[in-house]
Amino acid sequence: MRYVMCLRNPVDVARSLAHAVSFEQGIRLWLLYVRLALAQTFGEPRLLVFYEDLVTDWREQLQRLRRFVGRGQPSTRPETREAVREFVGEELWHHRTALVDVIDQPSIPFITKALYLVLRAARHDEQGSAYLRRYSTRLLPRSDLSSCSKESYRQASKSATSQ
Helix, strand or coil, rough: EEEEEEEECHHHHHHCCCCCCCHHHHHHHHHHHHHHHHHHCCCCCCEEEHHHHHHHHHHHHHHHHHCCCCCCCCCCCCCHHHHHHCCHHHHHHCCCHHHHHHCCCCCCHHHHHHHHHHHHHHHHCCCHHHHHHHHHHHHCCCCHCCCHHHHHHHHHHHHHHHH
C-alpha cells in the first residue's frame, strides 16, 4: 500500500480550528493527528504533500503525485489542468504563516516545531523516508509506532481537546 499524507502548517491548522478549540488545543491536535498518521504509515511508501505547496505550485505537486502512483507524464488534457486549477484556489488559503513564524511562536512546543521542520525537509524525498527514519525514534514515541487503534485515537483526541 502507498500513502499520500496531506499536511498543513500547525499554526494555520490551529487558527482554522479557533472557532472550536483554543490555539494550544489546535496545536496539540495537529501534533496528535500527524504523529498518528506517521505511525500508521511507518515503513510504508508515502508521499508528503503540504497544502501550502499545493496552493502555490499545484502543477509540481500534481507531477509528484503522478510519479508516486506510477504515472509519470503530466496530463495534456486541458480539462484536467483546469479542474485542478479551479479546485486549488488561493482564495481558500485563509491562514498563511511563514515557516520562520512557526519557529518563532513561543507557545508552540519544541516537539511540534521539530516535527514540522523534519516533515518540511522530508517532502523533497519522494517517500519522505530518509529524514523520518532518522528522526522518528526521537519525534514519535514508541507507543505511537506500535499501535493506533480507533479507540486509542478517539481517547487521544479527546484528551488533546480537554487540556
